[in-house]
Amino acid sequence: MSTFVQLHLLTSYPPSNLNRDDLGRPKTAVMGGKTRLRVSSQSLKRAWRTSALFESALDGHIGKRTKKMGLEVYKMLCAKGVAENKAKELAIEVVGFFGATENAVKNKPLKELESSQLIHFNQSEMLALSDLTEKIAKDAKVDTDDLKKLVAKRYDIDVAMFGRMLTGKEVVKVTKNTEAAVQVAHAVTVHEVAVEDDYFTAVDDLNNGEEDAGAAHIGETEFASGAFYLYLCINRDLLEENLGGDKALAKKALTALVESAAKVAPNGKQNSFASRAYASYIMAEKGEQQPRSLSVAFLKPVRGEDIMNKAIAELEAKRANMEKVYGLCAAGDPMIMNAETGEGSLNDIATFVTE
């Protein structure tokens, strides 16, 4: 049994071409027999994890850059009853695995424990290193293989969330594939969509029209607009496991994920369409039952005016009816943020998801 966090988002984009196929057309899918606009999960994930928001939310929380790791190891070894001189020797050996250490300085006896360059230690590496001091203290020696294994455990937040499959010969020697803790579905519109053609011309500014009064360039670009339903399912236990059991870091990761899912749009053709949009509605659920997307709420395309409010009503009704028919999916009530009515907040959602 695991704890699953499910997020259902409704986001309305003005005319845009967020995610293109090989012909440059917006991607589509058929749902309930009707054509919908689609943004692939790959496109969404890339937009989130390369976003400034994701970066700044997590910056400084992913591991540490330090010259003083040797001192930490030394202190830990001393605390475990290793003699000071021996502890120094062992700590230098540990840090030496990651990078060169400073030369001894007369009046600063611990200077030689510092590395000469800043070394980036991942959170999980620091935890593993701390665990490893137990063994080092006991054996009174450093086994390089243990250190190699420790490096293999390093996952950063984006890998912990979205996983990675590695096949490179060298890479697989030191690290293994990570199972993604976050499942992201392709976003599809809640209504039927016809992709439109935008016929455009570009004028030559220096052409005075004496010889050729026509356009200097003509082209076509395809676009569509729509209200998208997006579904995410987060396996909280796996996320924590991927992050080396660091609950605080998992919380930060979740907050950043919720915020980027709500605010960050894929980059495709943003310069032509400036279609950036925030989610109008988010429903978050938490529980141990088998997760399910609520896309069935939109099998019958939403029609007419006021599509967003209709979509919200459909989604909420479907969730309630599903619970009636199949039994509870989530433990307790869902948390809702609704920008149409001003109910709830993104902060509420983030708190609900992380607590």
Added chain:
Amino acid sequence: MEKYLIFCLYGPLAAWGDIAVGEYRPSFAHPSKSAVVGLLAAALGIHRDNVEQQKKLATACSFAVRVDAIGTLLRDYHTSQVPSAKKGVTHYTRRSELAAGDLSTILSSRDYRCDAAYTVAIKVRAGAEYTAQQLADALLKPIFTLYLGRKSCPLALPLQPRVDSFATLKEALATVTLDDDELPGVAQDSHVSIYWEEDQVSGFEYERVITRRDTPLSRTRWQFGERRENHCTIRKGE
């Protein structure tokens, strides 16, 4: 009488991997045994690289599926930027990969099925480590996230696993019907296809036997063995 574990599979998108080498990633029109056994394994919390357990589970399950809605084909054009592989260089984050400079783009096409729905019937063979009921319980409260062939294809209906004894596969499948109320615009086909492994007392007359390479041999080396499946088509509700 045989005990069956029966459950539904529906999501807006699904992908049932066929043999894929290189830039084209095709999908079968009905679930592969490896995908469904993988789903059960995920529910039980068996890791992908636990070859022994994966294989045991696959051997323990006799697999049958009814295609309630075959859906439509979606070919997704997929691009991905990757730096060229360099000896001794390991990228731990996407950010460091993209900062590597010498990026090249990998193109691939991935097939999905839109609007497809299936009913699966699993007969747990004698000597298996798990009972049908244990599998059903795991599906209700899974350990890992469940999906329809690809992680980006979540389930959009509860699986509704049930365990019961039936004389034939036909009787087992007849207990589950997908109606238009539940999935409007999806299950509209008048005929449905059924595929089953040879050791099931099916109650159907097979029209042909197909061979699929979808028996998991090694998940780490991504190897699959051949498997024979009987196939027939019947009028819906028959």
